Amino acid sequence: xxxxxxxxxxxxxxxxxxxxxxxxxxxxxxxxxxxxxxxxxxxxxxxxxxxxxxxxxxxxxxxxxxxxxxxxxxxxxxxxxxxxxxxxxxxxxxxxxxxxxxxxxxxxxxxxxxxxxxxxxxxxxxxxxxxxxxxxxxxxxxxxxxxxxxxxxxxxxxxxxxxxxxxxxxxxxxxxxxxxxxxxxxxxxxxxxxxxxxxxxxxxxxxxxxxxxxxxxxxxxxxxxxxxxxxxxxxxxxxxxxxxxxxxxxxxxxxxxxxxxxxxxxxxxxxxxxxxxxxxxxxxxxxxxxxxxxxxxxxxxxxxxxxxxxxxxxxxxxxxxxxxxxxx
Amino acid sequence: xxxxxxxxxxxxxxxxxxxxxxxxxxxxxxxxxxxxxxxxxxxxxxxxxxxxxxxxxxxxxxxxxxxxxxxxxxxxxxxxxxxxxxxxxxxxxxxxxxxxxxxxxxxxxxxxxxxxxxxxxxxxxxxxxxxxxxxxxxxxxxxxxxxxxxxxxxxxxxxxxxxxxxxxxxxxxxxxxxxxxxxxxxxxxxxxxxxxxxxxxxxxxxxxxxxxxxxxxxxxxxxxxxxxxxxxxxxxxxxxxxxxxxxxxxxxxxxxxxxxxxxxxxxxxxxxxxxxxxxxxxxxxxxxxxxxxxxxxxxxxxxxxxxx
Numbered sequence: 001x002x003x004x005x006x007x008x009x010x011x012x013x014x015x016x017x018x019x020x021x022x023x024x025x026x027x028x029x030x031x032x033x034x035x036x037x038x039x040x041x042x043x044x045x046x047x048x049x050x051x052x053x054x055x056x057x058x059x060x061x062x063x064x065x066x067x068x069x070x071x072x073x074x075x076x077x078x079x080x081x082x083x084x085x086x087x088x089x090x091x092x093x094x095x096x097x098x099x100x101x102x103x104x105x106x107x108x109x110x111x112x113x114x115x116x117x118x119x120x121x122x123x124x125x126x127x128x129x130x131x132x133x134x135x136x137x138x139x140x141x142x143x144x145x146x147x148x149x150x151x152x153x154x155x156x157x158x159x160x161x162x163x164x165x166x167x168x169x170x171x172x173x174x175x176x177x178x179x180x181x182x183x184x185x186x187x188x189x190x191x192x193x194x195x196x197x198x199x200x201x202x203x204x205x206x207x208x209x210x211x212x213x214x215x216x217x218x219x220x221x222x223x224x225x226x227x228x229x230x231x232x233x234x235x236x237x238x239x240x241x242x243x244x245x246x247x248x249x250x251x252x253x254x255x256x257x258x259x260x261x262x263x264x265x266x267x268x269x270x271x272x273x274x275x276x277x278x279x280x281x282x283x284x285x286x287x288x289x290x291x292x293x294x295x296x297x298x299x300x301x302x303x304x305x306x307x308x309x310x311x312x313x314x315x316x317x318x319x320x321x322x323x324x325x326x327x328x
Numbered sequence: 329x330x331x332x333x334x335x336x337x338x339x340x341x342x343x344x345x346x347x348x349x350x351x352x353x354x355x356x357x358x359x360x361x362x363x364x365x366x367x368x369x370x371x372x373x374x375x376x377x378x379x380x381x382x383x384x385x386x387x388x389x390x391x392x393x394x395x396x397x398x399x400x401x402x403x404x405x406x407x408x409x410x411x412x413x414x415x416x417x418x419x420x421x422x423x424x425x426x427x428x429x430x431x432x433x434x435x436x437x438x439x440x441x442x443x444x445x446x447x448x449x450x451x452x453x454x455x456x457x458x459x460x461x462x463x464x465x466x467x468x469x470x471x472x473x474x475x476x477x478x479x480x481x482x483x484x485x486x487x488x489x490x491x492x493x494x495x496x497x498x499x500x501x502x503x504x505x506x507x508x509x510x511x512x513x514x515x516x517x518x519x520x521x522x523x524x525x526x527x528x529x530x531x532x533x534x535x536x537x538x539x540x541x542x543x544x545x546x547x548x549x550x551x552x553x554x555x556x557x558x559x560x561x562x563x564x565x566x567x568x569x570x571x572x573x574x575x576x577x578x579x580x581x582x583x584x585x586x587x588x589x590x591x592x593x594x595x596x597x598x599x600x601x602x603x604x605x606x607x608x609x610x611x612x613x614x615x616x617x618x619x620x621x622x623x624x625x626x627x628x629x630x631x632x633x634x635x636x
Contacts, residue, residue, distance in 0.1 A: 049341055059539040080329030099540075104533035109555050109630055118551075154631040170541070 005073075006210045007033040007056070007095070007178050012070035014055050015049070016134040016281075017063060023281035025051040028070070029232035035294075036208040040242070041224035042215060044278050048234035049214045053180045056212075057097050058087050074178070092119055096171035099273075102163035106155035112139070112166045113151035119173045138169040143268060144198060161192035165199065172203060175208075179204070180212045197224055218261055222246060227314070230254050233289035235281050240309060240315040250317035250326050252296045252310075288320065296321045329634075338624070341615045347606065347612040348401070352394050355601040401609060409595070409603040412462055418591060419610055420474070420605070425496060426580070426587035429503050429510065431573055435498075437511035438443040438565060439520060442558070445522025450549065452527055460523075464516035471577050476509050476582040493584040506583040513575045514568040521564050532556070559630050566622030 013028035026048040033039050041049045054060045056072050058079065070077045079090060085091055093267040099105040107115060116138055119129035126134065132151070139147035142165040164184060171179055181200065203223050204211045215221055221228060222242065229239045230253065238251035249255040259272040276293040279285055285292055291301035298320075306320045319325060372380075374493060381387045385396050400407055406415035448457035467475075483505055484492030490505035529535065538548045576589035584590075588607060595603035627633045 010466055036399055054536075057540050088542045097540045099533060099537060101533065105537045106535040107538070107552050108632055109559075110552075111631075118543070122541075122543060122547065156632050167537075170537075265613070274436065325421065 004035055005032055006035055007031070007212070008071075008073040009052070010071040010073065012055060012072065013068045014051050014060065015066060015068055016065050021282040024284060025065075025234055025281050026055065027230070027284070029234070029236055031212075031229055031236065033210040033212055035210055036204070037227065038211040038213055038225045039230045040205065040213045040215060040221040040223055042218065042228055043231035044216055046281065047231040047280050048281075049231050050182050051098065052216055052231075053182050053212070056180065057091060057095065059091075059097075077167065089123070092176065093123060093169070093202045094176055095178040095180065096174070096176040097180040097182065098164075098167045098171045098184050101187045102160070103155060103187075103274065105167060106163065108155055111152050111154055112158070116151075116166075116170055116173060119170065120197065123174055134173070138173055139166070139316075141172070141203070142166070144169075156189060160188050160221040161195060164188060164192075164196050168196075168200065168203070171206075176209065178210045178212065180214070182214045183216070183269040184213075186215070186217070200224070200297065211246065218257060232256070233284050234281065235289070235318065236316075237290070237319070238311075238315075238317040240292060243310070244315060248326055250311055250322050251319045252294045252321065252325050253290045253319075254317075256293075256295070256324055277299065288318075296324060331625075333620070336620050339375065340620070341611075342569040343387060343616060344612055345398075345608075348398070348609045349394065350389070350577050351608045352442060352605050353390070353603055356390055356393070368422050368459050372627070389568045397605070399461075401606075406606040406609075407602050409606075415603055415606040419588075419606065421496070421608075422586060422588045422591050422607075425498065425561060425585055426576060426589065428498075429507055429576065429580070429585060429587060430569070432500065432503055432507035433511035434565065434569070436507055437568075438514040440511075441518035441577045442516050442522050442561065443520045445558070445561075446526050446549070446554065448519075449523040449526025449530070452523075457523070460519065464519055467512050470512075472509065472513055475512060476506075479505060479580055481507050498585065503585075506579050506585060509583075510572055510575050513571055514565075517566055518568065522557065522561050525560050526553060529553045529556045555629060559626065560630060562622060562625055566619055566625075569618050573611060 003262070009029055009031040012026055012029045013024075014160045016023040016025055029048070031050050031052070039213055041052070043049045045298050052064070055065075055067055056079070060067070061065070066184060067080060068197065070080070074090065074094060079087060081240070082090070084298045089322075106112065113132060113135045116135035119125075120126035120131040120134050123126070136147050136151050139151055144150055150158075155166070167184075179200075184200065185196050188196060189298070192323075197220060200211065200213075203209070213221070213225060213277055227239065228245050229236045230245075230251065231237065232253050238249065238254045240250065245254060246258065249258055253274075256272070256274045260274055262271055274293055279289055279292070285302075287303050288294070288297070288301040288306050291297040292303065296319075300320050304320070306318045308316050309320060310316055310320050311326070329417045351569075380551075385393050388396075397407070404416070406419065407414055409418065444460050448454070448460050451457055480492050483489050488548070491502045494502040494506060513623065526549075528551075535548060535553060538552045543552075576587065577593050578589070579585070580587045580589035581593045588611065592611075594600070595607065
């Protein structure tokens with residue numbers, strides 16, 4: 001793996017100030033992304049993974065969202081310190097993003113050709129005709145059949161999978177070095193999911209692009225990710241290469257997640273589920289935020305926030321009972 | 329699209345006959361002795377009555393009379409008003425004035441409503457939004473029968489900013505005050521709808537995508553949000569044209585503008601059946617055509633709507 005660092009998120013804090021109180025969505029997240037690498041950010045809804053992504057892109061709605069601390073370094077430059085004009089040049093050019101539901105994420109009243117060509121016209125000053133030609137090329141690259149004709153269609157005229165391909169084409173238009181994919185396959189059915197993941201993997205390989213894959217689906221992650229960062233209540237609780245995590249999870253939460261995947265060889269047995277719900281972000285538990293749902297929880301978990309243990313060169317975990325969970 | 333237009337035109341034919349029939353029936357029921365109304369206070373002899381009855385087909389039944397009327401209408405003959413003037417001539421004199429007035433007030437209302445609506449939609453709860461909210465409430469609460477004479481008194485007579493009345497050949501400047509009064513009927517609702525629509529669209533997922541594409545806020549709003557937001561506003565403007573037509577009756581009366589509303593107003597007051605039916609028939613056609621245009625415009629703005 002290339003050890004050059006593309007994206008380096010350090011101690012990121014984001015909170016939402018609402019009438020009902022302050023919701024701490026992201027509480028000191030650290031993430032690194034290398035060229036050509038796929039980092040999966042895994043977690044339940046509300047764990048702060050999408051907010052982290054939007055903070056990196058700089059597209060959080062402020063108010064209510066406020067970035068209260070940390071750095072987002074892209075090739076050493078802190079994006080959070082850049083003036084908005086400079087920041088805009090980073091979006092789509094250097095760091096691009098695709099969203100979960102392509103139907104609502106695409107503008108319904110413009111053709112996909114317009115929405116693709118817009119990128120070239122705004123960022124590169126390309127002429128109308130040339131931009132349109134590039135749009136057709138892009139649709140071709142994401143394997144949309146009959147691209148020349150379909151470029152004039154509207155988003156609602158595409159199927160779900162084809163729409164997500166359009167989204168991908170849009171994100172890759174300006175050759176970004178980092179692609180953030182926020183649950184790109186959640187809205188699709190399983191066969192289409194696989195096609196989209198394969199397409200993403202292919203395109204990533206061709207471009208040695210860094211891919212940050214945000215998902216709650218452990219099945220999607222296993223096949224494509226190089227590393228996994230597991231998030232809980234706005235923190236990264238475990239980070240490790242994909243094989244290590246599936247083989248020997250180091251955090252009680254990761255372990256519980258893995259045990260809650262239905263398996264064919266466990267047919268007829270009761271499925272293990274994680275008891276309770278993720279904490280409300282306005283009221284995150286003291287100590288380890290996972291302790292109310294944790295099978296390993298003891299007195300110390302209620303009072304003391306667990307430190308981040310470096311358990312192997314590429315592995316960290318933030319749990320008081322790392323050794324016990326690992327079974328050493 | 330073509331089939332949709334044909335179907336709508338056929339529907340318009342039905343609507344047209346229905347509407348003229350209802351208006352004709354109402355006027356027929358309302359005037360008990362049209363001949364007495366025609367000659368005024370003087371007595372009518374039996375022979376005169378017989379002659380006039382034959383001439384106006386008054387001795388025939390209601391349906392026969394309606395049939396005679398429609399026959400004339402379809403050949404471009406609107407007949408004569410009870411004052412003996414050709415209704416066709418009156419229509420051709422009245423419409424240009426009213427069209428100018430209506431266009432002016434539609435444009436003023438739409439420009440102000442969309443401009444202010446977008447601004448207050450972007451900054452909801454801000455000073456501008458609050459001020460426009462109060463102003464629109466005041467305008468909404470004021471009926472046009474109060475607003476028109478009040479505006480005439482304050483701006484036309486006391487302040488002298490505008491001419492208090494506008495004649496047959498009124499220019500844009502003379503029509504400005506009446507157009508503002510007329511426009512105030514629809515401006516408040518159009519503004520509120522624009523504001524809500526913009527606010528709603530700003531939260532849409534595609535706006536987040538547009539931001540992620542590195543577009544400037546000006547382009548995000550001007551290109552992406554605006555077109556989506558205008559879809560309900562355009563429909564509303566189409567409906568508002570009907571409101572403007574009824575409002576024109578009062579406004580043209582107050583400002584002495586010899587347009588459609590003015591003539592209709594006089595026709596209703598003097599129980600001039602042929603005049604009222606003639607003017608209303610044309611109004612119905614205009615209203616139907618405008619609504620067809622609005623529906624087509626709607627499809628042009630929103631590609632998800634296809635008329636099959």
